[in-house]
Amino acid sequence: EEAFRNFENLTHIKKIDLYNLLLNGDAMEGLNNILLKNKDIEYFDLSNNKAIEFRIEALKEGLSANLHLVTLNLSFCNIGDIGAACVAESLFNNLSITNLYLSNNNISLEGVKILSEKVIRKRCLKILNLEHNKIDHLGIYQMCQYLGDAFGLEYLNLNCNTIGDEGCEYLANAIAKNNSLMELQLDQNGITNKGMKLLCEQIGKKKKFIKLSVNENQITEIEDEFYKLFDT
Numbered sequence: 001e002e003a004f005r006n007f008e009n010l011t012h013i014k015k016i017d018l019y020n021l022l023l024n025g026d027a028m029e030g031l032n033n034i035l036l037k038n039k040d041i042e043y044f045d046l047s048n049n050k051a052i053e054f055r056i057e058a059l060k061e062g063l064s065a066n067l068h069l070v071t072l073n074l075s076f077c078n079i080g081d082i083g084a085a086c087v088a089e090s091l092f093n094n095l096s097i098t099n100l101y102l103s104n105n106n107i108s109l110e111g112v113k114i115l116s117e118k119v120i121r122k123r124c125l126k127i128l129n130l131e132h133n134k135i136d137h138l139g140i141y142q143m144c145q146y147l148g149d150a151f152g153l154e155y156l157n158l159n160c161n162t163i164g165d166e167g168c169e170y171l172a173n174a175i176a177k178n179n180s181l182m183e184l185q186l187d188q189n190g191i192t193n194k195g196m197k198l199l200c201e202q203i204g205k206k207k208k209f210i211k212l213s214v215n216e217n218q219i220t221e222i223e224d225e226f227y228k229l230f231d232t
Helices: 002-007 025-035 056-065 080-091 111-119 137-147 164-175 193-203 225-230
Strands: 013-017 041-044 071-073 099-101 125-127 155-157 183-185 211-215
Touching: 056 080, 071 164, 080 111, 080 125, 111 137, 164 193
Parallel strands: 013 041, 041 071, 071 099, 099 125, 125 155, 155 183, 183 211
Antiparallel strands: none
16 A cells, blocks of 8 residues: 555656556555546556455446546456446546456356446447356347447457357348448357357458357357458
8 A cells, every 4th residue: 555655746647557467456546546537548458466355346446536547457356246337437538548458257147238338338439358267148138239330349358258149140230230340259158050140141241340259158060151251
């Protein structure tokens, strides 16, 4: 805490990187004060600090005050749905956020729902990483209510979730409306040929789309839809 007090007067800094420092919950108040005194921070990385999971709400006021924040990384922090809601509400009035990393956080339906309503629909957001959470087809359904209109989003990482073929159907419908998405990561999601076919039908129509990753799913054979996608 004393170390954070020494940083509170550095009101000109643009970047805070506290990756893997084993921060505890008590440190959140000090960090919040730093964010409140310096409202021009553009890069904030707290990733791999799992002990903050129950105190992430202590940062809400400071995050909300930093309207110029471009990159926020809270991966491997175990923030769950409550933390996801806190992040979503904090970023609601932010028109600068382009990169949001929330992998490995036990985020499920409720967290995805509020993130979708308040953040994913923002046209400034370009990169969203929700890898290795607890997002199933119902969570994807909530996301896809806004994904079609997320015209700034270029990269979406949903690796290591459980969206399945039903989730692919929702994604395919959203991709049909979205003209900005260029890369979609869907490794380890229980997807079969059925889901892959639905995705290919829409991705094949998008000239800007450059990468679809579906490693370690249940895709058993190459069909015509795959070849059409490769031709495109």
